[in-house]
Amino acid sequence: MVAETKPSILETESKANIRKVKFEESCKADGDLKYADPRVAFEKELYGGKHLEVPLRSTVDKFALLPAFLKVKGLVKQHIDSFNYLINCEIKKIIHAKANEKITSDVDPNFYLKFTDIFVGKPCVEQDYIVEDITPHQCRLRDMTYAAPISVDVEYTRGKEIVVRKGKDGQGALVIGRMPLMLRSSRCVLYGKNEAELAKLGECPLDPGGYFVVKGTEKVILIQEQLSKNRIIIDTDSHGNVAASVTSSTHERKSKTNLAVKHEKIYLRHNTFGDDIPIVIVLKAMGVENDQEIVQMVGRDPKYAGILAPSMQECVSLSIYSQQQALEYLGSKVKSSRNMWVKAKRSKVDEARDILANVVLAHVPVIQYDFRNKCIYIAVMIRRMLEAMLNSEAVDDKDYVGNKRLELAGQLLALLFEDCFKRMNGELKKHVDITLSKANRSTQFDIAKCMRPDFLTSGLEHAISSGNWTVKRFRMDRKGVTQVVSRLSFIAALGHMTRITSQFEKTRKVSGPRALQPSQWGMLCPCDTPEGEACGLVKNLALMTHVTTDEDEGPIIALCTTLGVEDLSMLSGEELHAGSTFIVFFNGTILGVHRRPLRFADHLRKLRRAGKIGEFVSLHVHSGQRCIYIASDGGRVCRPLVIADKGVSRVKEHHMKELKDGFRTFEDFLREGLVEFLDVNEENNCLIALYEADATPATTHIEIEPFTILGVCAGLIPYPHHNQSPRNTYQCAMGKQAMGNIAYNQLSRMDTLLYMLVYPQRPLLTTKSIELVGYDKLGAGQNASVAVMSYSGYDIEDAIVMNKSSLDRGFGRCIVVKKYSTSLKKYQNRTADRIVAPQMIATGKNNIMAVASRCQLQDQDGIAAVGEMIRPGDIYVNKQSPINTRDDVPNPMAMKDSAYKPTPQTYKGPPGECAVVDKVLLTSNDENHFMIKALIRHTRRPEIGDKFSSRHGQKGVCGTIVQQEDFPFSEKGVCPDLIMNPHGFPSRMTVGKMIELLGGKAGVMSGKFHYGSAFGEPSGHADTVHAISNTLIRNGFSYSGKDFIYSGITGHPLQAYVFMGPIYYQKLKHMVLDKMHARARGPRVVLTRQPTEGRSREGGLRLGEMERDCLIAYGASMMILERLMISSDQFQIQVCTVCGLLGHYNHNLKMSYCSSCKNGASIATMKLPYACKLLFQELQSMNICPRLTLSEA
Amino acid sequence: MDTVTSYTRFPTVRIRELKDDYIKFELKDTDPSIANALRRIMIAEVPTLAIDLVEIETNSSVLNDEFLSHRLGLIPLKSERAMEMRLSRDCDACDGDGSCMYCSVEFTLNVKCTSDQTLDVTSHDLISSDPSVVPVDNNLAQDINGFDAPEARGILIVKLRRGQELKLRAIARKGIGKDHAKWSPAATVAFQFEPEIHINEALMESLSLEEKKEWVDSCPTKVFEVDPQTQQVVVVDAEAYTYDEEILKKAEAMGKTGLVDIISRDDSFIFTVESTGAIQASQMFINAIEILKTKLDAVRLSFDTEEADDQFGELGAHMRGGGM
Incomplete structure (x- = not known):
C-alpha cells in the first residue's frame, strides 16, 4: 500500500497534462487510505488480494428508506423548511441587520427606537377586539387570510426616559403586522398533528401543505430557478469571446460584475462605470501596483502570462503605474449617480475606491480598504478566463444544475418582508421627524402608539395574492410568482407544490435552458414538463429531492481553518497557484488554499457524516480548476444516497430490519453516516452505482431506488x-x-x-x-x-x-360542483344590500309557492334551498340593492321597499340541463362582509x-x-x-x-x-x-x-x-357539455352591431379570413356578401351624392336629408356594414372627411 | 315457391347445470343467429323491475341525492311479476305516480343512525309495498364462522354515521335492459361454439410418452390428458378448449402438423347464463324465447301480405311458416 505521502504532487509541474496523470495517481493513493474496512481487509487476506468476479455481498432492499425519508421530509418539505427558516431565523437576522435595527431621528439626536427581538406568533384573527384562533379551513371558507401576528420587542426613548418593552411566551410586545402562514409550517396549527386531529380541524391528512391561504384562496409560491449567486461563471459571448461574470448578492446590495475580452485585452464591465475598465488598472487601483505580482496571482505559467501581456501593456500605455493614478482613472469613468446632490460631494478618487470596495464584487468583503481578497478573487477570475481561452472545455455550462439555485417561498418572502420592513421604518422615521419638529406638543411622543400594523400585513398579503414581487431596492419586479393551487385533482395540487419556474423569457427560442440536462438526474423529473412555450423551462422536483436552506457560515469557516486552510493574507501571489495547493472556495468567496486537498475533503466529509457539520454542506473538489468548493448556501438541490465503502453498501440487512421494526428512523441513517445528502456538484466527485450488484470497488455511493429520479406526476x-x-x-x-x-x-x-x-x-x-x-x-x-x-x-x-x-x-x-357567491355590500351612506323573500302565493293548506317560476327554488329567506333543482336563469339569491348609495338617507336601516332595486343573482349553467343546489354557506369574513356561497352540483354521465x-x-x-x-x-x-x-x-x-x-x-x-x-x-x-x-x-x-x-x-x-x-x-375535465356551442341569431355588440364573440356571450361562429379566401377563390361573391354583411351588421344609410357625406332620414318630413348640404334633393340610400359607417364617423371625429362617390352599378 | 326447401329445424336444449341464478345448457341444431338472438334478448329485452323514481325527503348522508338514486336503481329486485306487468308509459290505469298496481311498486326507506357505530343502510332496509317484489336477497345465511356473510347483509346503499338520516320513497317500474342496464336481468350471458376434437391416433402414436406429455401440457386449459394406463392421449374436456390454437402451434413446432383436428361446430352452442337474481336464470331463458316469439309474431303479422313477400324474398315465405 502506498503510504500517506504523495510524492509526485509536491513537485511543481509546468505541463498540465502531466499534472493530471499524477493527480489521478494521488487520488488512488488517497483512496487507499480509506482502506480501513475490516471486511475488505479480510477478503484481501482470504483471497490473497485477488478479487472475485462478483464480490460476496447480499443486496439489501433499500426501498423502506423511501417511505422513511418521505415521513421526515415529505413531498413539500423544501417549501416548509424554507418558510420555517424564515420565521425562525431569517426574520431575526433581518431586524438585527445594521440598516434595519434602529430608527433614529434627524431632528432629535437622542431619539431612537431599537428592535431587540421579533416573533411570529400563532395563527389568529382579531375581530371586534377579540383575538380568536383560526384554522386554515375556516380561512378558506370565510375568505380570510391564514396569518399570524408578527410582534417585536423594542427599546425606545420617550422624552428623556428609555422604555424597554418585552413580551413573553414567544410573543413580542408590539404587533407590527401579520405574516401569512404556510400550511404545515412550524407555526401552523396543523404542525405535528396526526390524522384524527387533522380531520377535526377539517383538513385532509393527505394534503401536503406548503401553500398559503390568502383571502380564502390557496396560493403557492412557485420555486424559482436562477443562476447561482456569488459564483464565477465563464461564458462565451456572441463573438465567441470568453467572459466571466459574477452576480454578487448580499443583504445590502446586488450587483453584476463582468470581465470581458475585447481586442485580446481584458476589461472590467460594471454598470457603475460608464466605460470598460482595463482589468490591470482595476487591480492597480486595489493596491497591486506591482506587475510581477499581478502575473503571479494569475499564474506564472508562460501560457497565461502571454495572454495577459496586452492587458498589461495597455495599462502602461495609459501611463498608470500607481494606485493613485489608477483610482483617478477610475474616478473619471464613474457614472454620475443620481442622488449626488444629497450627499456632500466627495472626491472622485474616494468615490472610485468606495465603488471598488462595496459595489464591484460586493460579496467579497473588503474590510478597511484591504483589497487583498478582492484582488485575488479577480485574479482567479482572470485565470479561469485565460484557461477557458486556451481550452474551450473550461467554459461553464449555464444550464448545469449545479450552477443553479432554487429560490423558495422563504427566501422570496424574506426579500419582501425586508423591503416592507424598511419601508415601514422609513414611514415611522418620517412620522417621528414631523412630530418631533413640532415645537410644543401636548402629550409626550410615544412611538409605540404610532406603529401601523397594516403596512406589513397588506404588503405581504397583496404580494402573495397578486403574485407581483416588487422589491425596489434590488430592482426586482417579478410577475406571476404565486399561483392558485390547482385543485383539479389530488395529483394536480401535489404537482403544483413541486413545480419550478425559470426566470428565462418564454418567448426566446433558445434550446439550451429547455433541454434535458444530464445533471438533473435524480434531482428534477425528466418527464414532467409542459408542452408548448414553457417546455423545459417549467420543471418539477423528483421524489427524493431536497432543497437546502442557508446554514451558518461561521463554524464551517472556523473548521476549515482548523483543518489546514491557509488564509489568503498570509500568501504571496506566487504561492496561490504553487504546486499541489488547491484554492478553497466557500459559498463563492475564497477562504484560502490547502496543500492536501483530498485529505482535506476526506476529513470534511467524515465530519459531515459524523454529524459535526450540517448534512447539507457540500464539498466538491474540482481537479481541473484546482479548487475545492464548499457550499452551505440555500437553494441547492440535493438528494440522499447510500454511502458505500469500496463498493460495499453501508446499509445492511439489519439496519433495514431495525427500520421496519421502528427502532430506526431516516434521521438515524443520516446521523450514523449510512446515508448522506449530495448536491449536484458533489456528485461529480462520486461514483454512484444504480444497484448494489453493479458496484465496483471504485463505487462511493449507491442509489436508494432508481425510480426516485421521477417526480410525483x-x-x-x-x-x-x-x-x-x-x-x-x-x-x-x-x-x-x-x-x-x-x-x-x-x-x-x-x-x-x-x-x-x-x-x-x-x-x-x-x-x-x-x-x-x-x-x-x-x-x-x-x-x-x-x-x-x-x-x-x-x-x-x-x-x-x-x-x-x-x-x-x-x-x-362525474359530479361537477360550481361555486356561485355573492356578498351583501355596505355603502358609504350606511345603506346596504338586502335579501328579501320572493313573492309567495298559497297553493294548499300548508303550502306556499313563489309566484315567479325562477324563484321557486328559494326558501322563505330568499336564498336557494339545498337539494332544490336549479335551471339556467333561476335566482339563487333574491338580492336587492339601494338605489341611492351616495347621498345621506334619513334612516338607512329601515328604508322603504321602493328605495331598493332588485339585483337578483341568477344561475347561468348549460342550457337545458338542470343542476341541484348542493350547499349554501352564509358567513362573513374578518372585515364583516356578509357573504353567501352556493354550490351548484351537476351529475353527468359520459357522452x-x-x-x-x-x-x-x-x-x-x-x-x-x-x-x-x-x-x-x-x-x-x-x-x-x-x-x-x-x-x-x-x-x-x-x-x-x-x-x-x-x-x-x-x-x-x-x-x-x-x-x-x-x-x-x-x-x-x-x-x-x-x-x-x-x-x-x-x-x-x-x-x-x-x-x-x-x-x-x-x-x-x-x-x-x-x-x-x-x-x-x-x-379528463374537458367535456362536451362545457364546450358545445351553436347560434342562429343572438346578441350583438353595441358598438359595431356585429355578433358577439365567444361561447360565454353566446357568440356567432366566425367566418374567418381563410374561409373568406376560399370563397373568393371559388368566386362565391354572394355568399361572401351574405356571410360578411347581411348576416352580420347590415345597415342602411343615406348618402348625399353631391357632397358624399352621410345624410339621415327625417321621419317627420318623411324624406332623406343631407345635413351638410342642407338639402334633401340628391340622396341615395345604400346598404353597408355598420362597422363601415362607424369607421366613417370615427374618421370624421378625427377631422378626416371620408366622402363616398356613388355610381350606378 | 313450392320448390323452396324447408329451413325448419328442431333445436334441442339440454340442461347441464341448473341453479337459481345460474344455468348452463346446450343449444343444438340451430344456427349462430338464433343463439345470438337469444343472448341479446336475455341481456337487453327481458323485462324486470328496477327503481326508477326516487323522492327524497331527508338525506343527510355523505352521498348526494343523485348518487343515492343511482345506487338504488341498480339494486336488483325480484321481478317474477315483470312479464305480466305493464310498462309505465303504456299504462292507462295511472299517471305514473307509483300508486298503480299494474305498472309500479312503491318502496320506502327510512333509516337514522343513532349509535356511535357506523350504520350500513342496505337493500334490506327498503320496504316494499308488494311482498312479491323485494330486493334480491342472496340468502347465504351465515358463513362458517357464524358471522353474517357479506352477501347476507344485503346490498350496501350508504353508510350513516351518528345523527345522519335517510328517508325516501322510491318507485320501481318495469323496463328492459335496452333502456338502462339496471333493468337487465343478466349478469353474464355467453355462449361458445362447441368444439369437436379429433386426434389423429396414428400420428399421435408416433410420439414418445414425454412428447405426448409435453404436448398435452402446452394447452393452457386442461383439454387433453395422457391416460396413465394406456398411455394414450384422450380428450377429457373438449369444452375447456378456448380456441387458443396453442396446441396446434405446438404440434406444428413438433413437426406433427395435423396431429389433432379441431373444428368448431356452428350448430351447437354451450350457453352460460348468470342472472342478477331478479328472475331465475331458467326463467330468464324461457322469457327470452317468449319475447323472441312475440317479436317474430309481430314481424309475421305486420308483413303478412304479398308486398311483404316481395320485400323479403325467399324469407317472406319462410317467416310465414317455412313455405309449407
Missing part, C-alpha cells in the same frame, strides 16, 4: 421505462386534468370549480410512488376493461367506443365527445356509445367497458400500456395488485412480463393477454384474437 405511470419518452410527458400533463377525489375534505370545501368522479378507483396496476404519495387513497380514474380492436368506424383518430351498460352502471360518471385518457399519454374522445348486446364478448362472459383502436399503438410505442393491461388482467385473476414501478424489474418493484404471463396461463388465459372473442352483433367468432384486459382510465 410521472410516478403514477406504470412501466414508464417501457414507454416512448414524450408519452410520459403527455401523461404528466394529463394526470393533472383527471377527475377523481381531491382530498378527504372535498365535500366540506367551497372550491370555485370541483370535478369529482362518482366511483373513483384505485389503479389495479400500481407503482411504489403511487402508494407513497397516496394516489391509491385519492384515485382519479377507473379500471376499465379494454378491448384493443377496431369497432364500428367511430373509433378513428383515437376515439374510443364505450359500452352503454358500463355507463349505466356508473363508469365515468359522445367527452375526453378520456389512459396513464400513457393516450387520450381520446368517446366516439360512440354502444349497447352492451352489440359489444363483443368472450366465452367466459367478459364484455369490455370500452374499445380502443389498435392504431393507437404502433406510432405511439406505449409498450407500458400493454404491460399494464397484462398486469391488470393477471391482477384481477390472482386477486392482488401488481406493480409497475419505473425501472423496477431488477429490484422487484415491477412484475416482469414473464411472471405476469405465467399468472395468466395459470388462470386459463393466453400468455399474450389475447382472448377469443365473439361478435355481439352476429354471434360469430371474430377472425383475430383480441388483446383484452383492464387499463386504468382517467376522465
Whole structure:
C-alpha cells in the first residue's frame, strides 16, 4: 500500500497534462487510505488480494428508506423548511441587520427606537377586539387570510426616559403586522398533528401543505430557478469571446460584475462605470501596483502570462503605474449617480475606491480598504478566463444544475418582508421627524402608539395574492410568482407544490435552458414538463429531492481553518497557484488554499457524516480548476444516497430490519453516516452505482431506488421505462386534468370549480410512488376493461367506443360542483344590500309557492334551498340593492321597499340541463362582509365527445356509445367497458400500456395488485412480463393477454384474437357539455352591431379570413356578401351624392336629408356594414372627411 | 315457391347445470343467429323491475341525492311479476305516480343512525309495498364462522354515521335492459361454439410418452390428458378448449402438423347464463324465447301480405311458416 505521502504532487509541474496523470495517481493513493474496512481487509487476506468476479455481498432492499425519508421530509418539505427558516431565523437576522435595527431621528439626536427581538406568533384573527384562533379551513371558507401576528420587542426613548418593552411566551410586545402562514409550517396549527386531529380541524391528512391561504384562496409560491449567486461563471459571448461574470448578492446590495475580452485585452464591465475598465488598472487601483505580482496571482505559467501581456501593456500605455493614478482613472469613468446632490460631494478618487470596495464584487468583503481578497478573487477570475481561452472545455455550462439555485417561498418572502420592513421604518422615521419638529406638543411622543400594523400585513398579503414581487431596492419586479393551487385533482395540487419556474423569457427560442440536462438526474423529473412555450423551462422536483436552506457560515469557516486552510493574507501571489495547493472556495468567496486537498475533503466529509457539520454542506473538489468548493448556501438541490465503502453498501440487512421494526428512523441513517445528502456538484466527485450488484470497488455511493429520479406526476405511470419518452410527458400533463377525489375534505370545501368522479378507483396496476404519495387513497380514474380492436368506424383518430351498460352502471360518471357567491355590500351612506323573500302565493293548506317560476327554488329567506333543482336563469339569491348609495338617507336601516332595486343573482349553467343546489354557506369574513356561497352540483354521465385518457399519454374522445348486446364478448362472459383502436399503438410505442393491461388482467385473476414501478424489474418493484404471463396461463388465459372473442352483433367468432384486459382510465375535465356551442341569431355588440364573440356571450361562429379566401377563390361573391354583411351588421344609410357625406332620414318630413348640404334633393340610400359607417364617423371625429362617390352599378 | 326447401329445424336444449341464478345448457341444431338472438334478448329485452323514481325527503348522508338514486336503481329486485306487468308509459290505469298496481311498486326507506357505530343502510332496509317484489336477497345465511356473510347483509346503499338520516320513497317500474342496464336481468350471458376434437391416433402414436406429455401440457386449459394406463392421449374436456390454437402451434413446432383436428361446430352452442337474481336464470331463458316469439309474431303479422313477400324474398315465405 502506498503510504500517506504523495510524492509526485509536491513537485511543481509546468505541463498540465502531466499534472493530471499524477493527480489521478494521488487520488488512488488517497483512496487507499480509506482502506480501513475490516471486511475488505479480510477478503484481501482470504483471497490473497485477488478479487472475485462478483464480490460476496447480499443486496439489501433499500426501498423502506423511501417511505422513511418521505415521513421526515415529505413531498413539500423544501417549501416548509424554507418558510420555517424564515420565521425562525431569517426574520431575526433581518431586524438585527445594521440598516434595519434602529430608527433614529434627524431632528432629535437622542431619539431612537431599537428592535431587540421579533416573533411570529400563532395563527389568529382579531375581530371586534377579540383575538380568536383560526384554522386554515375556516380561512378558506370565510375568505380570510391564514396569518399570524408578527410582534417585536423594542427599546425606545420617550422624552428623556428609555422604555424597554418585552413580551413573553414567544410573543413580542408590539404587533407590527401579520405574516401569512404556510400550511404545515412550524407555526401552523396543523404542525405535528396526526390524522384524527387533522380531520377535526377539517383538513385532509393527505394534503401536503406548503401553500398559503390568502383571502380564502390557496396560493403557492412557485420555486424559482436562477443562476447561482456569488459564483464565477465563464461564458462565451456572441463573438465567441470568453467572459466571466459574477452576480454578487448580499443583504445590502446586488450587483453584476463582468470581465470581458475585447481586442485580446481584458476589461472590467460594471454598470457603475460608464466605460470598460482595463482589468490591470482595476487591480492597480486595489493596491497591486506591482506587475510581477499581478502575473503571479494569475499564474506564472508562460501560457497565461502571454495572454495577459496586452492587458498589461495597455495599462502602461495609459501611463498608470500607481494606485493613485489608477483610482483617478477610475474616478473619471464613474457614472454620475443620481442622488449626488444629497450627499456632500466627495472626491472622485474616494468615490472610485468606495465603488471598488462595496459595489464591484460586493460579496467579497473588503474590510478597511484591504483589497487583498478582492484582488485575488479577480485574479482567479482572470485565470479561469485565460484557461477557458486556451481550452474551450473550461467554459461553464449555464444550464448545469449545479450552477443553479432554487429560490423558495422563504427566501422570496424574506426579500419582501425586508423591503416592507424598511419601508415601514422609513414611514415611522418620517412620522417621528414631523412630530418631533413640532415645537410644543401636548402629550409626550410615544412611538409605540404610532406603529401601523397594516403596512406589513397588506404588503405581504397583496404580494402573495397578486403574485407581483416588487422589491425596489434590488430592482426586482417579478410577475406571476404565486399561483392558485390547482385543485383539479389530488395529483394536480401535489404537482403544483413541486413545480419550478425559470426566470428565462418564454418567448426566446433558445434550446439550451429547455433541454434535458444530464445533471438533473435524480434531482428534477425528466418527464414532467409542459408542452408548448414553457417546455423545459417549467420543471418539477423528483421524489427524493431536497432543497437546502442557508446554514451558518461561521463554524464551517472556523473548521476549515482548523483543518489546514491557509488564509489568503498570509500568501504571496506566487504561492496561490504553487504546486499541489488547491484554492478553497466557500459559498463563492475564497477562504484560502490547502496543500492536501483530498485529505482535506476526506476529513470534511467524515465530519459531515459524523454529524459535526450540517448534512447539507457540500464539498466538491474540482481537479481541473484546482479548487475545492464548499457550499452551505440555500437553494441547492440535493438528494440522499447510500454511502458505500469500496463498493460495499453501508446499509445492511439489519439496519433495514431495525427500520421496519421502528427502532430506526431516516434521521438515524443520516446521523450514523449510512446515508448522506449530495448536491449536484458533489456528485461529480462520486461514483454512484444504480444497484448494489453493479458496484465496483471504485463505487462511493449507491442509489436508494432508481425510480426516485421521477417526480410525483410521472410516478403514477406504470412501466414508464417501457414507454416512448414524450408519452410520459403527455401523461404528466394529463394526470393533472383527471377527475377523481381531491382530498378527504372535498365535500366540506367551497372550491370555485370541483370535478369529482362518482366511483373513483384505485389503479389495479400500481407503482411504489403511487402508494407513497397516496394516489391509491385519492384515485382519479377507473379500471376499465379494454378491448384493443377496431369497432364500428367511430373509433378513428383515437376515439374510443364505450359500452352503454358500463355507463349505466356508473363508469365515468362525474359530479361537477360550481361555486356561485355573492356578498351583501355596505355603502358609504350606511345603506346596504338586502335579501328579501320572493313573492309567495298559497297553493294548499300548508303550502306556499313563489309566484315567479325562477324563484321557486328559494326558501322563505330568499336564498336557494339545498337539494332544490336549479335551471339556467333561476335566482339563487333574491338580492336587492339601494338605489341611492351616495347621498345621506334619513334612516338607512329601515328604508322603504321602493328605495331598493332588485339585483337578483341568477344561475347561468348549460342550457337545458338542470343542476341541484348542493350547499349554501352564509358567513362573513374578518372585515364583516356578509357573504353567501352556493354550490351548484351537476351529475353527468359520459357522452359522445367527452375526453378520456389512459396513464400513457393516450387520450381520446368517446366516439360512440354502444349497447352492451352489440359489444363483443368472450366465452367466459367478459364484455369490455370500452374499445380502443389498435392504431393507437404502433406510432405511439406505449409498450407500458400493454404491460399494464397484462398486469391488470393477471391482477384481477390472482386477486392482488401488481406493480409497475419505473425501472423496477431488477429490484422487484415491477412484475416482469414473464411472471405476469405465467399468472395468466395459470388462470386459463393466453400468455399474450389475447382472448377469443365473439361478435355481439352476429354471434360469430371474430377472425383475430383480441388483446383484452383492464387499463386504468382517467376522465379528463374537458367535456362536451362545457364546450358545445351553436347560434342562429343572438346578441350583438353595441358598438359595431356585429355578433358577439365567444361561447360565454353566446357568440356567432366566425367566418374567418381563410374561409373568406376560399370563397373568393371559388368566386362565391354572394355568399361572401351574405356571410360578411347581411348576416352580420347590415345597415342602411343615406348618402348625399353631391357632397358624399352621410345624410339621415327625417321621419317627420318623411324624406332623406343631407345635413351638410342642407338639402334633401340628391340622396341615395345604400346598404353597408355598420362597422363601415362607424369607421366613417370615427374618421370624421378625427377631422378626416371620408366622402363616398356613388355610381350606378 | 313450392320448390323452396324447408329451413325448419328442431333445436334441442339440454340442461347441464341448473341453479337459481345460474344455468348452463346446450343449444343444438340451430344456427349462430338464433343463439345470438337469444343472448341479446336475455341481456337487453327481458323485462324486470328496477327503481326508477326516487323522492327524497331527508338525506343527510355523505352521498348526494343523485348518487343515492343511482345506487338504488341498480339494486336488483325480484321481478317474477315483470312479464305480466305493464310498462309505465303504456299504462292507462295511472299517471305514473307509483300508486298503480299494474305498472309500479312503491318502496320506502327510512333509516337514522343513532349509535356511535357506523350504520350500513342496505337493500334490506327498503320496504316494499308488494311482498312479491323485494330486493334480491342472496340468502347465504351465515358463513362458517357464524358471522353474517357479506352477501347476507344485503346490498350496501350508504353508510350513516351518528345523527345522519335517510328517508325516501322510491318507485320501481318495469323496463328492459335496452333502456338502462339496471333493468337487465343478466349478469353474464355467453355462449361458445362447441368444439369437436379429433386426434389423429396414428400420428399421435408416433410420439414418445414425454412428447405426448409435453404436448398435452402446452394447452393452457386442461383439454387433453395422457391416460396413465394406456398411455394414450384422450380428450377429457373438449369444452375447456378456448380456441387458443396453442396446441396446434405446438404440434406444428413438433413437426406433427395435423396431429389433432379441431373444428368448431356452428350448430351447437354451450350457453352460460348468470342472472342478477331478479328472475331465475331458467326463467330468464324461457322469457327470452317468449319475447323472441312475440317479436317474430309481430314481424309475421305486420308483413303478412304479398308486398311483404316481395320485400323479403325467399324469407317472406319462410317467416310465414317455412313455405309449407
